[in-house]
Amino acid sequence: MITPILDVMQTIPSFVYLIPVVMLLGIGKVPGLLAVCIYALPPIVRLTNLGIRLVDADVMEAATSFGANYKQRLWGVQVPLALPNIFAGVNQTIMMALAMVVIASMIGVKGLGVPVLRAISNQYLALGLMNGLAIVALAIIFDRVSQQYGKRLQKHREGGHGV
Amino acid sequence: MVSDIKVSIKNLYKIFGSDPQSVLGEAQAGMSKADLLETHGHVLGLKDVNIDIQARGVQVIMGLSGSGKSTLIRHINRLIEPTAGEIIIDGEDVLAMSEEELLAFRRFKASMVFQKFGLLPHRTVEDNAAYGLTIQGMDKAEAIEKSSYWVKRVGLAGFENHYPAQLSGGMQQRVGLARALATDAEILLMDEAFSALDPLIRTDMQDVLLDLQSELHKTIIFITHDLDEALRIGDDIAILRDGAVIQQGSPQEIVLNPADDYVRDFIKDINRARVLEVSSVMESKKPRSGIKVEKTMVVEEALQISNANDNKPLIVTEDGKAIGSVSLEAMIAAIARPEKDAERNPEYR
Numbered sequence: 001m002i003t004p005i006l007d008v009m010q011t012i013p014s015f016v017y018l019i020p021v022v023m024l025l026g027i028g029k030v031p032g033l034l035a036v037c038i039y040a041l042p043p044i045v046r047l048t049n050l051g052i053r054l055v056d057a058d059v060m061e062a063a064t065s066f067g068a069n070y071k072q073r074l075w076g077v078q079v080p081l082a083l084p085n086i087f088a089g090v091n092q093t094i095m096m097a098l099a100m101v102v103i104a105s106m107i108g109v110k111g112l113g114v115p116v117l118r119a120i121s122n123q124y125l126a127l128g129l130m131n132g133l134a135i136v137a138l139a140i141i142f143d144r145v146s147q148q149y150g151k152r153l154q155k156h157r158e159g160g161h162g163v
Numbered sequence: 164m165v166s167d168i169k170v171s172i173k174n175l176y177k178i179f180g181s182d183p184q185s186v187l188g189e190a191q192a193g194m195s196k197a198d199l200l201e202t203h204g205h206v207l208g209l210k211d212v213n214i215d216i217q218a219r220g221v222q223v224i225m226g227l228s229g230s231g232k233s234t235l236i237r238h239i240n241r242l243i244e245p246t247a248g249e250i251i252i253d254g255e256d257v258l259a260m261s262e263e264e265l266l267a268f269r270r271f272k273a274s275m276v277f278q279k280f281g282l283l284p285h286r287t288v289e290d291n292a293a294y295g296l297t298i299q300g301m302d303k304a305e306a307i308e309k310s311s312y313w314v315k316r317v318g319l320a321g322f323e324n325h326y327p328a329q330l331s332g333g334m335q336q337r338v339g340l341a342r343a344l345a346t347d348a349e350i351l352l353m354d355e356a357f358s359a360l361d362p363l364i365r366t367d368m369q370d371v372l373l374d375l376q377s378e379l380h381k382t383i384i385f386i387t388h389d390l391d392e393a394l395r396i397g398d399d400i401a402i403l404r405d406g407a408v409i410q411q412g413s414p415q416e417i418v419l420n421p422a423d424d425y426v427r428d429f430i431k432d433i434n435r436a437r438v439l440e441v442s443s444v445m446e447s448k449k450p451r452s453g454i455k456v457e458k459t460m461v462v463e464e465a466l467q468i469s470n471a472n473d474n475k476p477l478i479v480t481e482d483g484k485a486i487g488s489v490s491l492e493a494m495i496a497a498i499a500r501p502e503k504d505a506e507r508n509p510e511y512r
């Protein structure tokens with residue numbers, strides 16, 4: 001049921017939904033945030049879903065056999081075992097959100113996107129380059145931090161030979 | 164009289180497919196697994212299974228791959244729903260249990276050990292062993308303390324903080340066993356628990372299990388496709404083929420009177436001398452003199468004793484009283500491998 005929605009969210013050009021968003025909510029931070037969410041959320045939803053599906057059926061069966069209920073299975077088994085995929089999703093989402101800063105600045109969101117937008121419209125090469133690189137630097141920092149955090153949550157994968 | 168039957172399985176059928184109920188009638192009328200698959204595209208998983216399982220004993224369920232062993236054991240804790248039939252445990256119908264009752268049953272009454280271990284890879288050995296207790300709702304520290312006893316009993320002291328991936332297969336299954344024992348469940352379900360282990364480790368694990376069982380007296384339902392394992396740990400053996408039980412009995416009965424060629428094939432390579440007890444091969448006449456042996460002694464041992472005493476017949480005793488005798492010839496005849504087409508049990512053909 002949710003897959004077609006995700007498909008639409010991912011394929012529709014962002015300018016298309018900027019129009020109704022701006023019409024309804026005007027210009028500012030809130031519509032900007034909404035636009036970013038529409039654009040950036042699908043990967044995390046998809047990858048979390050995939051990760052949970054890929055959880056080893058034998059482990060799930062064992063949990064069930066000990067009387068784990070729905071919640072205990074979800075939080076005790078599925079989510080922890082799906083973490084690698086969930087983190088891949090988090091990562092994608094962060095990257096895509098950053099990619100949206102320039103577009104979001106078009107509807108009045110302040111930040112690094114604004115100078116980039118100005119650089120584009122005035123053909124200021126140096127300004128565009130510097131701010132573009134700043135966005136890249138941010139992306140790299142977020143990426144490393146989130147990956148490191150994900151690794152820390154998955155201590156058990158170190159030095160083993162797979163279960 | 165209160166019977167000592169812990170688990171009673173009655174007329175159990177399981178059919179896999181899109182509409183099992185529609186073909187149940189034909190299966191109940193006796194259609195074979197192959198025919199059912201061919202004409203209706205449904206798989207007959209279990210066919211009219213009736214087994215009474217004694218409390219505090221080891222019930223082995225044996226059969227070749229695909230015979231329905233895993234399907235059967237999963238009915239006992241309802242990991243699989245039957246198509247028809249009854250499962251009564253301690254007088255209570257498992258199939259009539261509500262969701263809540265079923266959870267409680269799985270938490271407190273029956274625990275399971277799996278062929279592929281089914282350990283939680285993100286939890287340490289002690290956390291895994293405590294899993295069942297935490298699911299019961301026990302506080303984590305208390306659960307770990309209580310289960311640490313079982314971690315030690317299965318020989319994993321010192322490995323409490325290791326993750327499953329850091330352990331060998333044999334050690335992982337010890338964790339699986341500790342996890343199942345920690346909940347104090349009366350029923351232990353073991354689906355080919357030792358099949359993934361190499362032969363030496365497997366014997367080790369059988370020893371661990373037998374040792375624990377001699378003091379815990381749980382009702383153990385043990386699946387295997389290995390007859391040596393079945394004979395070694397089973398008090399009673401049920402043999403499955405194509406989802407139907409074709410013979411149930413003590414190891415002695417199965418070795419002495421295999422029901423058909425399928426069972427005969429199973430037992431043809433076993434060391435009969437190590438399975439048969441002297442009581443199974445004795446005659447009732449009681450010689451006045453001779454060496455006394457207990458009736459549960461296996462033939463292998465009795466042969467050695469007889470051989471060391473000029474091959475004289477031995478007196479078989481029960482609680483110190485003579486009940487019969489065994490001659491060397493009788494013992495040798497009993498351990499000879501029977502011909503496949505021997506006319507010993509024509510009634511089964």
Ligand SMILES: Nc1ncnc2c1ncn2[C@@H]1O[C@H](COP(=O)(O)OP(=O)(O)OP(=O)(O)O)[C@@H](O)[C@H]1O
Nearest residue numbers: 179206207208227228229230231232233234235388
């Ligand atoms: N979910 C299912 N859907 C369809 N058929 C199934 C399903 N589960 C089991 N079967 C079939 O039921 C039969 C019994 O399978 P089961 O797994 O119980 O055998 P087994 O005796 O445990 O074999 P093994 O020794 O390989 O574990 C097989 O023919 C199998 O194909």
Ligand SMILES: [Mg+2]
Nearest residue numbers: 232233234355
């Ligand atoms: Mg199986």
